[in-house]
Amino acid sequence: MSESTDRDARHKARMQRKKALIDEKIAQAQDEYGLLLVHSGNGKGKSSSAFGMVARALGHGIRVGVVQFIKGAASTGEETFFRRFPEEVSYHVMGEGFTWETQDRQRDIAKAQEAWAVARRLLSDESVGLVVLDELNIALKHGYLELDAVLADIEARPLLQHVVVTGRGALPGMIEAADTVTEMSLVKHAFKSGVKAQKGIEF
Amino acid sequence: MSESTDRDARHKARMQRKKALIDEKIAQAQDEYGLLLVHSGNGKGKSSSAFGMVARALGHGIRVGVVQFIKGAASTGEETFFRRFPEEVSYHVMGEGFTWETQDRQRDIAKAQEAWAVARRLLSDESVGLVVLDELNIALKHGYLELDAVLADIEARPLLQHVVVTGRGALPGMIEAADTVTEMSLVKHAFKSGVKAQKGIEF
Numbered sequence: 001m002s003e004s005t006d007r008d009a010r011h012k013a014r015m016q017r018k019k020a021l022i023d024e025k026i027a028q029a030q031d032e033y034g035l036l037l038v039h040s041g042n043g044k045g046k047s048s049s050a051f052g053m054v055a056r057a058l059g060h061g062i063r064v065g066v067v068q069f070i071k072g073a074a075s076t077g078e079e080t081f082f083r084r085f086p087e088e089v090s091y092h093v094m095g096e097g098f099t100w101e102t103q104d105r106q107r108d109i110a111k112a113q114e115a116w117a118v119a120r121r122l123l124s125d126e127s128v129g130l131v132v133l134d135e136l137n138i139a140l141k142h143g144y145l146e147l148d149a150v151l152a153d154i155e156a157r158p159l160l161q162h163v164v165v166t167g168r169g170a171l172p173g174m175i176e177a178a179d180t181v182t183e184m185s186l187v188k189h190a191f192k193s194g195v196k197a198q199k200g201i202e203f
Numbered sequence: 204m205s206e207s208t209d210r211d212a213r214h215k216a217r218m219q220r221k222k223a224l225i226d227e228k229i230a231q232a233q234d235e236y237g238l239l240l241v242h243s244g245n246g247k248g249k250s251s252s253a254f255g256m257v258a259r260a261l262g263h264g265i266r267v268g269v270v271q272f273i274k275g276a277a278s279t280g281e282e283t284f285f286r287r288f289p290e291e292v293s294y295h296v297m298g299e300g301f302t303w304e305t306q307d308r309q310r311d312i313a314k315a316q317e318a319w320a321v322a323r324r325l326l327s328d329e330s331v332g333l334v335v336l337d338e339l340n341i342a343l344k345h346g347y348l349e350l351d352a353v354l355a356d357i358e359a360r361p362l363l364q365h366v367v368v369t370g371r372g373a374l375p376g377m378i379e380a381a382d383t384v385t386e387m388s389l390v391k392h393a394f395k396s397g398v399k400a401q402k403g404i405e406f
Contacts, residue, residue, distance in 0.1 A: 008308045039248060043385040044240075048255030049248035055258055056251065056280030077259030105211045181391040182246040187384035 034161040035179040036154060040137060040170035043184035050132045050164045051078045058088055062129035065090045065122035069115050069167075070135040090128070092118045112144035116153075123157040130162045137167025137174065147173050237364040238382040239357060243340060243373035246387035253335045253367045254281045261291055265332035268293045268325035272318050272370075273338040293331070295321045315347035326360040333365045340370025340377065350376050
């Protein structure tokens with residue numbers, strides 16, 4: 001047997017074992033219900049991953065609601081794009097900039113509470129299959145919203161509705177409540193080594 | 204001073220220091236050029252984050268190219284959605300399923316090389332501002348493509364073109380070449396505790 005044929009044969013055997021394992025796992029996973037997904041960590045991709053899921057949901061004909069709890073001067077591209085589809089995406093941007101831009105705690109609290117009122121409407125709308133609560137973790141971490149009240153509203157949503165919560169510093173109670181938690185960690189970042197934040201990539 | 208007023212004042216002072224630091228960092232970041240971003244790790248969100256960046260780029264009027272190196276039965280939502288915009292997104296799906304589905308190494312190699320020929324065309328097209336090379340890391344890890352040749356083509360792209368490479372197990376040479384590397388780690392996953400993969404979320 002040549003070295004290459006041998007390598008191919010070993011590859012095939014390994015892949016057969018892997019397929020058997022994966023098929024078994026899929027067969028075990030029976031229940032279908034709306035998931036609560038949390039994207040946290042200090043790395044990039046927490047929000048963009050949520051917006052990728054919006055694209056995926058729209059591809060399946062699922063209606064989507066988005067609430068951005070913190071309007072950065074930076075996050076305009078996805079808003080411009082998804083506002084093209086007002087029948088499919090209900091898009092809401094709350095707040096008026098990062099908290100270190102505004103420096104007014106009472107105003108931030110009022111804005112967060114207005115945003116939550118919008119989120120609650122989406123969380124009680126059966127026609128919405130996916131709700132993105134972008135940067136909600138930040139509002140919770142600063143105490144602008146009560147975790148218990150937020151989790152109660154999320155818990156009370158329609159059975160098949162998925163929810164994605166993003167933002168660094170997810171509170172332990174949010175992680176506890178979630179079905180899936182992904183931590184995005186920064187391994188290396190061009191911005192730190194002196195490259196300007198770039199349109200279409202950073203915002 | 205009441206406890207609440209005191210807390211607000213401390214908050215304001217902390218946020219002012221934070222803003223000063225951030226403004227300084229932004230001023231230092233002067234250069235503008237196309238970035239190479241890598242999304243790796245075992246967690247979710249590597250591909251969906253890249254597709255979120257596609258949405259963001261489209262919001263800025265930037266044309267996008269996508270090559271999916273591995274067609275999972277699973278990844279159909281984003282394809283269906285972005286194919287709605289053929290003038291703005293050049294979308295290519297290569298391969299015929301995960302390698303543990305096909306179990307044929309020679310065919311996988313041939314498919315990966317066809318896919319790379321498409322990627323090269325996008326990487327030499329000045330009108331394309333963002334190129335997504337989805338699951339390229341998998342093709343490299345299995346040795347279906349040569350890392351050096353791939354990096355040379357990426358290096359030779361138009362100056363302002365951004366590239367996003369996804370897939371677990373990024374090779375050290377890919378990480379070395381990247382401007383930004385994000386590691387997506389799984390903290391908790393519903394799929395593991397017996398919930399079926401769900402349309403609009405997992406695929």
